[in-house]
Amino acid sequence: MTLTRRKLFSIIGIFILGAIIGGAIGEYRASRFLGSFFSNGSQLSTIVAIKEKVFILSKLRDRKMEKAIETLKMALDLMHFSADIHGSENIKKEIKKALKVAKDYRSKFPRATNHSELDRAVSEALAHADN
Numbered sequence: 001m002t003l004t005r006r007k008l009f010s011i012i013g014i015f016i017l018g019a020i021i022g023g024a025i026g027e028y029r030a031s032r033f034l035g036s037f038f039s040n041g042s043q044l045s046t047i048v049a050i051k052e053k054v055f056i057l058s059k060l061r062d063r064k065m066e067k068a069i070e071t072l073k074m075a076l077d078l079m080h081f082s083a084d085i086h087g088s089e090n091i092k093k094e095i096k097k098a099l100k101v102a103k104d105y106r107s108k109f110p111r112a113t114n115h116s117e118l119d120r121a122v123s124e125a126l127a128h129a130d131n
Contacts, residue, residue: 072110076102077122099129 052075059068103126110120 064127074113076105077111077113077118096129099126102126 042122051069056068056071059065059071108125
């Protein structure tokens with residue numbers, strides 16, 4: 001093997017090794033970022049839930065029932081968007097049961113907001129209860 005071929009194979013080998021190491025480092029950094037992102041999302045969800053419950057309890061204590069009910073209804077509407085029908089069969093089954101309960105409640109107590117897109121999206125989400 002000539003010196004030029006050795007250099008060429010060495011350069012190609014170094015390039016391939018660099019690509020493998022770079023890919024591994026990139027994957028590690030991406031997984032750390034995504035883990036942090038989803039962890040922060042979960043924490044933000046908890047923060048919002050705490051504030052929401054305190055707000056509702058405050059309205060109930062102040063005997064502002066309509067405001068408390070309206071806040072709960074809006075929270076329920078927004079929760080339909082996070083009810084993603086994916087995952088294990090047990091999870092899908094439980095989400096569909098929860099959507100059925102929400103749909104039954106909505107049938108007894110219809111609600112229309114000033115936002116037709118939100119109303120349509122909630123209706124579409126509740127339609128999954130029948131699937």
